Amino acid sequence: MQLPLRGLLLNGGKSSRMGTAKGALKIGELTLVQYMTQQLAAAGVSDIVISGDEVPDQFADQGPLGGIEAVLTAHPGARWLVVPIDMPQLDVATLRQLIDQGEMAHTCVHFAASVLPLYIASGDDCLASVRACLRSDNHKHWSIRNWLASQQCCRVAAPNESVLDNINTPQQWHSFLANNNL
Numbered sequence: 001m002q003l004p005l006r007g008l009l010l011n012g013g014k015s016s017r018m019g020t021a022k023g024a025l026k027i028g029e030l031t032l033v034q035y036m037t038q039q040l041a042a043a044g045v046s047d048i049v050i051s052g053d054e055v056p057d058q059f060a061d062q063g064p065l066g067g068i069e070a071v072l073t074a075h076p077g078a079r080w081l082v083v084p085i086d087m088p089q090l091d092v093a094t095l096r097q098l099i100d101q102g103e104m105a106h107t108c109v110h111f112a113a114s115v116l117p118l119y120i121a122s123g124d125d126c127l128a129s130v131r132a133c134l135r136s137d138n139h140k141h142w143s144i145r146n147w148l149a150s151q152q153c154c155r156v157a158a159p160n161e162s163v164l165d166n167i168n169t170p171q172q173w174h175s176f177l178a179n180n181n182l
């Protein structure tokens with residue numbers, strides 16, 4: 001019996017390269033938070049927690065792993081699809097592929113090209129090792145990689161790696177909007 005699947009939308013951090021909160025960027029009438037929430041819902045994940053907004057980090061300034069720790073602590077008893085706010089090209093088929101692979105593997109799964117998005121088969125089972133990693137390693141960008149390296153997780157090939165591109169700067173954001181006629 002699988003645990004209920006929930007979405008964890010990572011919307012913390014400083015957005016320093018963008019210069020403005022990434023989640024508040026607009027795609028038409030929608031904020032990026034609303035747009036990504038729609039993408040998750042279209043992939044079948046409608047029970048979503050927004051890290052940074054709804055659940056503040058307890059391990060502050062420690063990057064995405066700090067956000068994951070706070071949400072897993074606040075919402076036990078779930079498995080998770082963890083998605084960063086700054087991958088607006090993530091499409092429903094790619095998200096579905098990750099969920100399907102996770103449901104077969106019963107463990108953490110991510111694409112070989114990127115540690116995010118990430119499927120977590122049991123938040124409760126991961127919490128102790130997540131906290132241990134955060135206590136021993138406060139490097140924002142490496143803590144999630146180091147934690148995953150300590151796990152028996154699956155890395156799978158993405159159908160199309162370009163959908164995993166992060167949008168970090170105003171230039172990247174304008175290119176994304178223009179390339180997609182948005």
Ligand SMILES: Nc1nc2c(ncn2[C@@H]2O[C@H](COP(=O)(O)OP(=O)(O)OP(=O)(O)O)[C@@H](O)[C@H]2O)c(=O)[nH]1
Nearest residue numbers: 010011012013014015016017062063064067084085
């Ligand atoms: N909850 C939480 N999420 C974070 C944190 N740092 C980054 N993130 C999220 O992780 C993803 C990747 O973020 P980055 O691009 O590495 O960092 P950023 O703070 O958004 O941007 P920069 O300041 O330009 O590095 C995004 O979805 C961020 O919202 C953090 O400290 N806490």
